Amino acid sequence: MNSLIIVLVVIVAILFIPVIVVINKFNRMLVKIEEADSDIDVALIKRHDTLTKMLDVVKGYAKHEKDTLIEIVNVRKGMSAKEKNDAIKSLDESTEKIRLLAEAYPELRSSENYNTLQKSIADTEEHLQAARRMYNANVSAFNQYLVSFPASIIGSMKGLSKKEFLEASEEQKEDVKMDL
Amino acid sequence: MEELEKLRKAYVNHMVIGLIITIVVVVVLFVLYNATQFLFVAFIICFMIVLLTGGSKKKKYSTAYKKEIVTTTMQELFTDIVFDYDKGLPSSVIKETDMMRLGNRYSSNDWYSGKYKDVSFTSSDVSIEEVTTDSEGHTHTTVYFRGQWYIFNFNKNFKGKFQVCEKDFHYSKHGGLFDKSIEKVEVEDIDFNKQFRIYSTDAHSVFYVLTPHIIESIKKINEAIPGRLLLIFKDNSLHVGIYNGSDNFEPSIFHKIDVEKSKEKVRKEIEPITKFVEELRLDNNIFSSSAVQNNPQGE
Numbered sequence: 001m002n003s004l005i006i007v008l009v010v011i012v013a014i015l016f017i018p019v020i021v022v023i024n025k026f027n028r029m030l031v032k033i034e035e036a037d038s039d040i041d042v043a044l045i046k047r048h049d050t051l052t053k054m055l056d057v058v059k060g061y062a063k064h065e066k067d068t069l070i071e072i073v074n075v076r077k078g079m080s081a082k083e084k085n086d087a088i089k090s091l092d093e094s095t096e097k098i099r100l101l102a103e104a105y106p107e108l109r110s111s112e113n114y115n116t117l118q119k120s121i122a123d124t125e126e127h128l129q130a131a132r133r134m135y136n137a138n139v140s141a142f143n144q145y146l147v148s149f150p151a152s153i154i155g156s157m158k159g160l161s162k163k164e165f166l167e168a169s170e171e172q173k174e175d176v177k178m179d180l
Numbered sequence: 181m182e183e184l185e186k187l188r189k190a191y192v193n194h195m196v197i198g199l200i201i202t203i204v205v206v207v208v209l210f211v212l213y214n215a216t217q218f219l220f221v222a223f224i225i226c227f228m229i230v231l232l233t234g235g236s237k238k239k240k241y242s243t244a245y246k247k248e249i250v251t252t253t254m255q256e257l258f259t260d261i262v263f264d265y266d267k268g269l270p271s272s273v274i275k276e277t278d279m280m281r282l283g284n285r286y287s288s289n290d291w292y293s294g295k296y297k298d299v300s301f302t303s304s305d306v307s308i309e310e311v312t313t314d315s316e317g318h319t320h321t322t323v324y325f326r327g328q329w330y331i332f333n334f335n336k337n338f339k340g341k342f343q344v345c346e347k348d349f350h351y352s353k354h355g356g357l358f359d360k361s362i363e364k365v366e367v368e369d370i371d372f373n374k375q376f377r378i379y380s381t382d383a384h385s386v387f388y389v390l391t392p393h394i395i396e397s398i399k400k401i402n403e404a405i406p407g408r409l410l411l412i413f414k415d416n417s418l419h420v421g422i423y424n425g426s427d428n429f430e431p432s433i434f435h436k437i438d439v440e441k442s443k444e445k446v447r448k449e450i451e452p453i454t455k456f457v458e459e460l461r462l463d464n465n466i467f468s469s470s471a472v473q474n475n476p477q478g479e
Contacts, residue, residue: 032383039384126336130387137368137387 022154029142033163036135040084040166043128044075047091050124051098054117058101061108081164088128088166095121132166139163184248184437187241192433194237198230238433245431246290249439253446257454258294265429267291269304269329270479277419279343279379279412281351283310283324290429296453297463303330303453305428306421308351324351327407328428330420330452334413335462338389340382341414344398347377349408349423354379369395375402376409389413397459405452418462422452 051072073090102108109115143162146155206223210216246265254261268288274280286308293302308325342365345352354377355362365378365386372395380386390398402409407424428449431437457463 035383126391127384127388129391130384133368134383134387137366140368141366 018150019154022151023158025145026142026151026155026158026160029138029145032138033135033142036131036138038077039131040128040135041075041077041079043124043131044079044084044087044091045077047121047124047128048072048075050117050120051091051094054098054114054121055094057111057113057117058098058105058108061105062101081166085167088132136165139165181248181437181439184241184244187237187244188431188433188437191234191237191241194234195230195433198234199227202226202230241433242431245437245442246429249431249437249442250429250446253443254292254294254450257447257450258296261292261294263290263292265290267304267479269302269306269331273331274306274308274329274419277341277412277414279341279353279414279419280410280421281308281310281324281353283308283322283351285309285311285321288329290427296457299335299457299462300333301330301453301457303328303450305329323425325421325423327422327424327426328452330422330456332418332420332456332462334389334416334418335464336389337416338382338385338413340380340385341412342378342380342382342386342389343413344390344409344411345377345379346375346402346409349410349421352379352410367395372399375399385413394460401452401455401459404455418456418460420452420456 055072072094073087075087075091079087102114145151146160146162202223205226206219209222210219243265246263250265251261251263254263266289268291271282271286271288275282286306288304288306291302291304293300295301306325306327306329308323310322310324312320312322314320343352343354345354354364361381362379363381363383365380365383366373367378367387367390369392376398378386378390398409398411405422407422407426410419410421410423412419412421429446431442
């Protein structure tokens, strides 16, 4: 009788230990994705703030230009992957518009304030790209693990599904370049 | 060059004469005393005496070579060059990274620092070993590192520290089983992950510093430079360890110095500096709010 109990305990342990290992691995992966997601929020907010400052500086030089009506999209924490993709695209467009507007003012382009903000934008862009790559690397690892056996069974029992990637435009795939 | 050749010949002559005397002593011992059991010991003792007495001559020749050939070549490529062949990189500099095992025997020489494309660097030959004695009194030496250690000012400010370590570089340090402060990170480049391991205290910094361009450059450098690679990014500095088992800037004893060939050899030896600065674009300092001047002095 005792040996039967021992055998049963061993069988249960053999069955459950891998399940616990897989669940823990899923949890760790989800935490990593959340952290990377939060990094993207931080980078997006920083980029938004820097762009707003930049636009204020440009407006100071181009008071009478109607083109200064550049809208900088609002960003907030906890946006979905699609919302983030849209926000990144919109911020890219605003950056380009501000850069084009500034080109008409050589004294603006040579001002220290403008150059400092340019550097800051390049740096926030690098941080954003880093956060996006880290998020995608974590999502890729998670998605691959989710379809592998036996994690796929435990994943579906836990109701887990594949995560969306954050897309990158061709420009974003390259390293940040600056034209100072 | 004539002076250099004189010094080389003086050393070679010393060695040749010493070897002849050694052989004569061994032959005399054999003929007069038929002391076959002591022949090997006698040979070793005599040869050690020759090596020891020739040490100062070798040092003179090596010093002259480093002054005339190595320093000149460095000055042609770099600015602000300080080359002190008697000094080495203090072990504390490597210890502070906390990412390389230090063993119990450390030596370093041929310390130099300078600037290439306005990027400050320091380098030195470094040897790190672990010497242990087992219960039977046998001594074992494990070589942790033998090669060159470089430190560059890095052009990005980042949090934490991380290492990029070639998979067959065995003695880097990256926390223990229960050390949760350092985690293994994988980037999106599958080839890179196959060649290197990354351990970091801050995963975001890894992706911030290791841009796709930097990842490609590290792979390219790894193909171009022989040896096993360890890169440590810490305190806005880049430490590079190249484990190639070689001792840089040592002159050839048995061949007459050919200035151009010797300079070419030195250029090859200092090539990692130009490669790292150029490939990793360390001279592009748009992200660095302030240049960090933290090059350690030799000791």
